[in-house]
Amino acid sequence: MVNSENTKAQMRKGVLELCILSILSQGDAYPTEIIEKLKETKLVVVEGTLYPLLTRLKNTGLLTYRWEESTSGPPRKYYMLTEIGVTYLKELHLSWYELVDAVNKTINKQD
């Protein structure tokens, strides 16, 4: 039996970084909020994936964060893009479009 779920998961890899940076470029957000926004566009991500990724992006200087009190629970960690992050995001945008172009060319070739 062949299962395409695994491959679909594989295809998602690598684009998460792009998506998270994109979401943050539209405004600061805390992890649970980011997961919600990704769900809206059918990109399901779980905590065990997101938290380590955010930490990695913070450690490489693409993100920073600030704590903010919440009226409905524990404090939230709002992440935001750094200047380096903004620049980097532009590069990733380009890479994404190049990839889409390359794959579509390969898929559609009928010669």
Next chain:
Amino acid sequence: MVNSENTKAQMRKGVLELCILSILSQGDAYPTEIIEKLKETKLVVVEGTLYPLLTRLKNTGLLTYRWEESTSGPPRKYYMLTEIGVTYLKELHLSWYELVDAVNKTINKQD
């Protein structure tokens, strides 16, 4: 220092399977030939990546192969899609378009 090369490599992951199956749907091919075709569309893949992937696809029943003599070197292993492979490729096509759509939605959202 931030390096987008790594992320670009990550984004390529997962779509390779789709690309290889697509190439084979256009006609049987041997590994070196597949690498050449991928290069044409700017998807650089090396042997250490391709051979294990082909073996995996063969073991899951998506591909088979036949040996064919060559006049300019050792015999070539021509890979071809099985019926299951053809069906599976259609699924992957869909998954790919869904992913592109989801990512583009996330990227382009400006609300």
Next chain:
DNA sequence: AATTAGTACTATGTGTTGCAAGGTACTAAA
């Protein structure tokens, strides 16, 4: 006939990543 270059296939070890699973901590309502 032996060596070299070119082509082709194969195997091993490593680093990165996504994810499942489990855990901690704060707030508010019952």
Next chain:
DNA sequence: TTTAGTACCTTGCAACACATAGTACTAATT
């Protein structure tokens, strides 16, 4: 004070791409 809800964090595992090194076959050169 217990329970439910929200939020953040850690650990261990499996899959994958890739670098590296190696084997084997053919043909041309010496």
